Amino acid sequence: MIPAQTSTPPPPCWRLSRTRALCPLPIQPRAHPSQDSLSFHQMTLIVCLECPPMGLETLKIDDFQLHASTMRRYGLGAHRGRLNIQAGLYEDDFYDGGWCAGRNDPLQWFEVDARRLTKFTGVITQGRSSLWSSDWVTSYRVLFSNDSHTWVMLRNGSKELIFPGNKEKEIPVLNLFTQPVVARYIRVNPRSWYNSGSICMRVEVLGCPMPDPNNYYRRRNEVTTTDNLDFKHHSYKEMRQLMKVVNEFCPNITRIYNIGKSYNGQKLYAVEISDNPGEHELGEPEFRYMAGSHGNEVLGRELLLLLMQFMCQEYLSGNPRIRHLVDETRIHLLPSVNPDGYDKAFEVGSELGGWSLGRWSQDGLDIHHNFPDLNTILWEAEARKWVPRKIFNHHVPIPEWYQSKNATVAVETRALIAWMEKIPFVLGGNLQGGELVVTFPYDRSRLVGVTRQVTPTPDDHVFRWLAFSYASTHRLMTDASRRVCHTEDFAKEDGTINGASWHTAPGSMNDFSYLHTNCFELSMYVGCDKFPHESELPEEWENNRESLLVFMEQVHRGIKGVVRDFQGRGIANAIISVEGISHDIRTAADGDYWRLLNPGEYRVTVRAEGYNPSSKVCEVGYEIGATHCNFVISRTNMSRIKEIMEKFGKQPINMPNRRLQMRPI
Structure with a gap:
């Protein structure tokens, strides 16, 4: 078993860094910690917080637990007053970007029903998410109740305690209470707001449920895990250390390597998991997961760190499923594509970075959509009949x-x-955040200027199956009763969507992977909250664990084989075509190939320069396990003549021209 990395015991408080982060820090707390107690640890300011976020952002708090005095309309009701909730392009629908009161006066309030006695310790607020409006609250009071009828105002001695609110609509502002307050209900009462705007808020509440074994509601909503893993947010140094620990526990099946460096010079580390790490084995498919191309979408990064721990532990304990997967697959896990962006998000913490801090690379680029637009090149060539x-x-x-x-x-x-x-990947997934859906190519629509258009690849049926394999085994993605994260109800589409039909994006990683390599790449949006508090990580792991494993197993679906000549030598770069699918793949350096296909019969043709083409029918079954479909192809006559002539230092003769020269005049 890999022990959790705790050089010192974790404290019963949550870190609030110099820039207000919320995550555990391994320090020894003072004997009587309070919100005013300070300590220095590696130049970081520590404020002890007793309680994590209650879960407005992560949807642990249900819509029926949120109430308000008034609302401007349903799309701006209390159920929309969640931290970091996003509005759609059109803001007059049911999915607007916050709670907005029906009137602008000091009598308005936003209320959270914790459903049980809770120790409240603070509030985080934002303004309304909007492209067209500027609305936020600049100050507010906080009130508490146990019955929702009698309310007690939070005071500083005999004076009303007025908390400073927001100065703009996106950056979250945290206010901690001088002393925790135990109650069931909490209200935020706006006292002032932006002069040119209205009373609008997005809120998160910090609170710890009080022990109550008889509370059925609480037990029903708890999700626990039995996996002994390191559930915390890891800095870059801690991530590298964790990889090293995994490698030390499982040296025979893991290898650490890097694929390059970030703008700031941080190495992009990956962990390989295989029964023969460091080598491509003939006939064994290559799989990859990557995460963190958007540095603030942190959940995917932590899921991959948990996955490598889990696979090491389960392999050592003899889990037959994990052993088979490791022995038959070469798996690559790249948890942090954009470590520079992650550092920015990590510095301010899980609740206080807003929606976009750390998303881009250090030089301001969106890595996921920074690839060459090969779609346009291919589609123009098809239109001109150049393919x-x-x-x-x-x-x-x-x-x-x-x-x-x-x-x-x-x-x-x-x-x-x-x-x-460099690596002949067959299947890949990149983990992202902020939604619960799996997207598949194409991500760019064919029509210029169209923001949404279903744009299928020639392998659309395969991509749909791959997407569904992840979504259907996720605990929430296909749950029709779940609340939408922001504006889209993806559960109606079984938790999957064609990328271009959601929002068109040229130069995506998924489209590039499909058009430039053999690898089928999909995007998994693994949670509504891009940067969940680490107290949420065990539940998020349970939500995604089975999906992560099932999707990896799909790399063994379809056909595979080796293309050889009559001397038994593998032929690299041979083209594998499937009748009826206008997208081919190529063999790897040793002549082996893998072609993802759904169950059925397929006529497969192999072509290679200097060789005669060969075709056969290959059948794909419903069980996991690719069908072997090997080819032995012969050289063409001209290829053989060239080989003989070049061997003896002579150029091959162009026979038709030679006959013309010998013809009598």
Whole structure:
């Protein structure tokens, strides 16, 4: 078993850094900690907080627990007053960006019913999420009740305690109470608001439920895990240390390597898990998970760190499922594609970074959408009937301008491209946050100027199955009764969606992977909260654990084989075509290949330069386990003539021209 990394015991308080982060810190607390007690640890200011967020942002607090004095309309009701909730492009629907009171006066309030006695310790507020409006509360009072009829105001001695609110609509502001207050209900009563705006808020409440074994409601909503893993947010140094611990416990099946460096020079570390780490084994497919291309979408990063711990533990304990997966697959886990962005988000913490701090690379680029737009190149070639004469329907080349030093390309993106080209990946998933859905290519619509359009790939049925394999085994994605994260009800579509039909995005990682390599890549949005408090990590692990494993197992669906010549030598770069699917793949350096397909019969053709094509029918069953479909192909006559002539130092003769020269005049 891999022990949790605790050089010192974790304290019963939550870190609030110099820039107000909320996450555990391994320090020894004072004997009588309070919100005013300070301690220094590696130049970080510590304020002891007794309680984590209650879960307005993560949806642990249900809609029926939120109430308000008035509302402007349903789309701005109390149920929308959740920290970091996002509005859609059109803000006159049911999914607006916060709670807005029906009137602008000091009698308005926003209320949370904790459903049990709770020790409240603080409140976090934001303004309304909106592209068109500027609404936020600049000061407020806090009141408490046990019956929702009699209310007690929080005071400083005999004076009303007025808390400072927001100065703009996006940056969260935390206010801690001088002393914790035990109650069931808490109200926020706005006292002033932005002059040119209205009373609008998004809220999170800090609170600890009081012990109550008879509270059925609480027991029903608790999700626990039995896995002994390191459930915490890891800094860059801690992430590297954790990888080292995993490698030390499982040296025979793990390897740590890096694919390059970030803009700030931090290495992009990956962990390989395989029964023969460091080597590509003939016939064994390569799989990858990556996370953190948006540095503030932290849940995916922690899930991959948990996954590598879990697989090491289970392999050592003899779990047959994990042993089979490790022995038959070469797995690569890259948990932090954008460590520079993560550092920014981590510095302010899980609740106080807003929606976008740390999203971009250090030089301001969105790594996930920083890849060359190969879709346009392929579609224009198809329109001009250049496929396959000038451009193939696969392995579309990167344009020269993109490879120049002056191109606006993140160093992290270049490192990812080199990694993708070096290893013959078959299937991959990139973990993102802020939603509960799996998206699949294409991510760009064919029509210019169209923001949403279903744009399927030739492998649409395969992609839909792959997406559903993750979504259907996630605890929440396909739950039709769950609340939407922000504006889209993806549960109606079984928790999956074509990327371009959600929002078109040129140059996506998924489209590039499909068009430039053999790898089918999907995006998993693994939670509504991009940066959940670490007290939520055990539950998020339970939500995603089975999905992470099931999706990896899909790399063994379809056909696989080796393309050889009559001397038994593997043929690299041979083209594998499936009749009826206008997207081909190529063999790896040793001649092996893997072609993801759904169950059915397929006519498969192999072509290679200098060889005669060969075709056969291959059948894919319903059980996991790719069907073997090997090929032995012969050289063409001209290829054989060239080989003989070159061996003896002569050029092959062009026979038709030779006959013309010998013809009598």
